[in-house]
Amino acid sequence: MTRDIEQRKRDHLILAQNEALNFSISAGFDRWRFIHNALPEINLDEIATRTTFLGKELQFPLLISSMSGGVEESFNFNANLATAAESVGCALGLGSIRAALENEKVRDSFLIAREKAPSTIIMANLGVAQIMGSQSMDRVAAFCHDLKANALIIHLNPLQEAFQPEGDTQFKGALNAIKTWVDEFPLPLIVKEVGQGLSIEVIQKLKGAGVETIDIAGAGGSNWISIERERLSEDQSILKQTALEFANWGEPTAEVLENLETDLCVIASGGLKQPLDLAKAIALGAHMGGVAGALLRQALTDDTEKLIEQLLVWKKTLEMAMFGVGVNKIDELIGNRSLLHKID
Numbered sequence: 001m002t003r004d005i006e007q008r009k010r011d012h013l014i015l016a017q018n019e020a021l022n023f024s025i026s027a028g029f030d031r032w033r034f035i036h037n038a039l040p041e042i043n044l045d046e047i048a049t050r051t052t053f054l055g056k057e058l059q060f061p062l063l064i065s066s067m068s069g070g071v072e073e074s075f076n077f078n079a080n081l082a083t084a085a086e087s088v089g090c091a092l093g094l095g096s097i098r099a100a101l102e103n104e105k106v107r108d109s110f111l112i113a114r115e116k117a118p119s120t121i122i123m124a125n126l127g128v129a130q131i132m133g134s135q136s137m138d139r140v141a142a143f144c145h146d147l148k149a150n151a152l153i154i155h156l157n158p159l160q161e162a163f164q165p166e167g168d169t170q171f172k173g174a175l176n177a178i179k180t181w182v183d184e185f186p187l188p189l190i191v192k193e194v195g196q197g198l199s200i201e202v203i204q205k206l207k208g209a210g211v212e213t214i215d216i217a218g219a220g221g222s223n224w225i226s227i228e229r230e231r232l233s234e235d236q237s238i239l240k241q242t243a244l245e246f247a248n249w250g251e252p253t254a255e256v257l258e259n260l261e262t263d264l265c266v267i268a269s270g271g272l273k274q275p276l277d278l279a280k281a282i283a284l285g286a287h288m289g290g291v292a293g294a295l296l297r298q299a300l301t302d303d304t305e306k307l308i309e310q311l312l313v314w315k316k317t318l319e320m321a322m323f324g325v326g327v328n329k330i331d332e333l334i335g336n337r338s339l340l341h342k343i344d
């Protein structure tokens with residue numbers, strides 16, 4: 001079982017780098033452009049990209065979305081991501097901690113993140129299937145304590161699991177389990193998808209269950225149905241062909257944002273491919289943007305300085321966009337749709 005998880009994680013790290021497996025639909029940020037303001041009435045040096053999340057200050061509202069942990073390769077990978085997150089002052093989501101809960105030997109690939117990022121926000125991650133049955137809350141809380149995690153992210157991935165030969169497809173009772181964990185788990189609980197997105201209706205249900213922060217993790221970037229399709233063998237031909245029908249299944253991130261009116265804290269991830277997408281996501285209503293696929297390749301190399309540089313371009317782009325539209329604080333950018341023009 002443990003070996004299965006490790007092999008899957010390895011496959012994912014390799015396949016997720018293949019852009020041909022991304023969605024062919026976009027997350028929708030390309031349908032928006034900022035309205036240039038030639039009279040911003042602010043000075044560039046007054047612009048502050050700082051924000052507060054989970055009661056802690058970040059230098060800019062970016063989350064490195066949950067990717068890996070639990071295999072040998074992910075030790076360096078998480079070390080790189082954590083070093084970079086600490087250096088630039090953004091948040092870091094770790095990949096599912098399931099492997100570490102089932103095999104003590106792989107715990108270091110997660111714990112290294114807190115070693116390299118002593119002060120920034122680090123969030124643990126687990127699938128909803130695990131909180132519904134196999135994992136005890138005490139065990140999860142104990143590992144989160146060792147990680148000094150600031151929150152636990154629960155991912156909902158019904159279709160990814162359905163296209164995995166070894167997938168866990170028991171989703172009956174998921175909302176109830178989330179409600180119990182919101183009430184009883186010692187850390188804040190954040191709920192996300194993995195790339196098919198949370199619809200408005202699902203977000204409302206999560207709010208009803210007491211969830212205060214959601215991450216859309218919508219369609220437009222990494223595509224877990226196409227990735228799982230690649231992992232299916234020829235003797236699973238029916239499932240493999242069926243997966244093709246679902247290659248563009250999901251809620252594009254910018255569309256969810258556009259239609260969402262909520263007082264929840266919203267993280268927008270899924271298909272943020274270029275730095276300007278972060279500024280657009282925030283103007284469309286997100287408090288923070290999340291990026292996974294666009295950072296994956298660089299994070300798998302040993303060149304942490306390059307990864308830091310890449311993240312600093314995201315930060316600088318946000319700062320320049322704020323100057324370009326004439327706002328000097330993140331709070332003035334969040335949900336300020338009057339700054340955007342929709343291209344039809």
Ligand SMILES: Cc1cc2nc3c(=O)[nH]c(=O)nc-3n(C[C@H](O)[C@H](O)[C@H](O)COP(=O)(O)O)c2cc1C
Nearest residue numbers: 016065066067095096155194221222270271292293
């Ligand atoms: C290699 C890789 C591994 C991932 N593993 C996890 C995971 O363990 N848990 C999770 O919630 N999401 C996982 N994701 C999904 C991302 O967190 C994110 O929701 C998704 O990739 C969409 O964002 P993107 O378009 O920026 O890649 C993974 C993504 C990648 C690329």
